[in-house]
Amino acid sequence: MSDPDELEHRFTLLTAVARYDALRARDALASPADEDDLALAPDPGAQPLTRAEALELLALGEVIARKAGYGRQLSVRSARQAGASWSQIGAALGTSKQAAWEAHSRWIDEQSKEHRDDGFWGWDESELAAARRLVGHPGPDPEGEDAG
Numbered sequence: 001m002s003d004p005d006e007l008e009h010r011f012t013l014l015t016a017v018a019r020y021d022a023l024r025a026r027d028a029l030a031s032p033a034d035e036d037d038l039a040l041a042p043d044p045g046a047q048p049l050t051r052a053e054a055l056e057l058l059a060l061g062e063v064i065a066r067k068a069g070y071g072r073q074l075s076v077r078s079a080r081q082a083g084a085s086w087s088q089i090g091a092a093l094g095t096s097k098q099a100a101w102e103a104h105s106r107w108i109d110e111q112s113k114e115h116r117d118d119g120f121w122g123w124d125e126s127e128l129a130a131a132r133r134l135v136g137h138p139g140p141d142p143e144g145e146d147a148g
Contacts, residue, residue: 002055004062011060013067020060023053029102073107076100077134088140108132 011019028050049057074091079089086097093100112128 002052002059004059005065007056007063011063013064013071016063016067020057020064023049023057023060026116027054027057030083030089036084073104076104077131080136086136097138101135107136108135 005048007016026046027049029046076089076093079092086101090097090100108128108131111131
């Protein structure tokens with residue numbers, strides 16, 4: 001059986017999405033299991049997913065969510081480095097500036113923890129300090145948007 005941890009090492013975000021999309025399309029086009037519903041099938045010639053493929057589809061969904069989540073935090077860092085405020089970042093994420101700031105701050109803490117855990121990549125103390133300076137605080141600036 002494919003599990004997300006194993007698949008996460010095998011696939012990039014792009015290849016995971018491509019495989020997920022192929023399996024999902026085939027699943028959507030496949031004939032129903034019930035012969036009475038055969039007339040409702042979009043493509044009666046399409047083969048239904050095997051059990052292994054259906055489980056892979058589920059696991060790939062989790063892999064995509066993980067990889068997108070990690071990429072999201074890297075994009076938040078890029079936005080901050082480019083001068084975006086927490087209000088702007090929150091708006092881009094469809095959330096409040098406080099929620100965006102808290103989620104990113106938690107991610108930074110996780111990176112630090114992973115560095116301390118043997119066998120994991122993560123940030124050392126100097127990288128952690130630089131990341132926290134970049135994060136700043138989500139407080140308001142004089143123009144009504146946060147400066148920090």
